[in-house]
Amino acid sequence: MAEKKADITVSEYLEAVRSKCTIKPLTRTGYETCFRRIVADICSIYAGSKYGGPGRDLWLSKVNAVKLIKITPDKVKDWQTAYLNRAGLDPLSQRRAKTSCNTTIRQARSLFSKKILKAVSAVVTLPSPLPFDGIEYEPRQSLKYTSQIDLSAAIQGRIRSTFGAST
Numbered sequence: 001m002a003e004k005k006a007d008i009t010v011s012e013y014l015e016a017v018r019s020k021c022t023i024k025p026l027t028r029t030g031y032e033t034c035f036r037r038i039v040a041d042i043c044s045i046y047a048g049s050k051y052g053g054p055g056r057d058l059w060l061s062k063v064n065a066v067k068l069i070k071i072t073p074d075k076v077k078d079w080q081t082a083y084l085n086r087a088g089l090d091p092l093s094q095r096r097a098k099t100s101c102n103t104t105i106r107q108a109r110s111l112f113s114k115k116i117l118k119a120v121s122a123v124v125t126l127p128s129p130l131p132f133d134g135i136e137y138e139p140r141q142s143l144k145y146t147s148q149i150d151l152s153a154a155i156q157g158r159i160r161s162t163f164g165a166s167t
Helices: 010-020 023-044 055-063 071-085 090-113 114-120 152-165
Strands: none
Touching: 010 023, 010 055, 010 090, 010 114, 023 055, 023 071, 023 090, 071 090, 090 114
């Protein structure tokens, strides 16, 4: 039996997940992308383009080399706060930022689900606490439509304009 790896990197953890878990490739890629985005922001890794071209390989190698123990819940919480602060004061931008932040955390956290942790625990030793331990989602805002129109005033205005001001 092979010895469990300790003090692993992001790349080693993701490789353990790939080898020990049966997650659909497209789903796993989404989870990995979100996790790498958080890691890169926490560690201030901005080398070239993370989306394509020669800079992507450099960016990816730097993110993959980060030790998993460096990604603590406190740093994830700081990332979450910074992400939300970049939205500014516009309510629409804030709502979009909360939704995007929650989605990113939810997908990245999925790589640390109980099922996955159980599967990879045979080959790697994970840090404690795990990166997303105790991280809360931003509260969802209601998307229910609320009218800004005063219907009774609108009706009264229509009646007055039709019958004149004498009514």
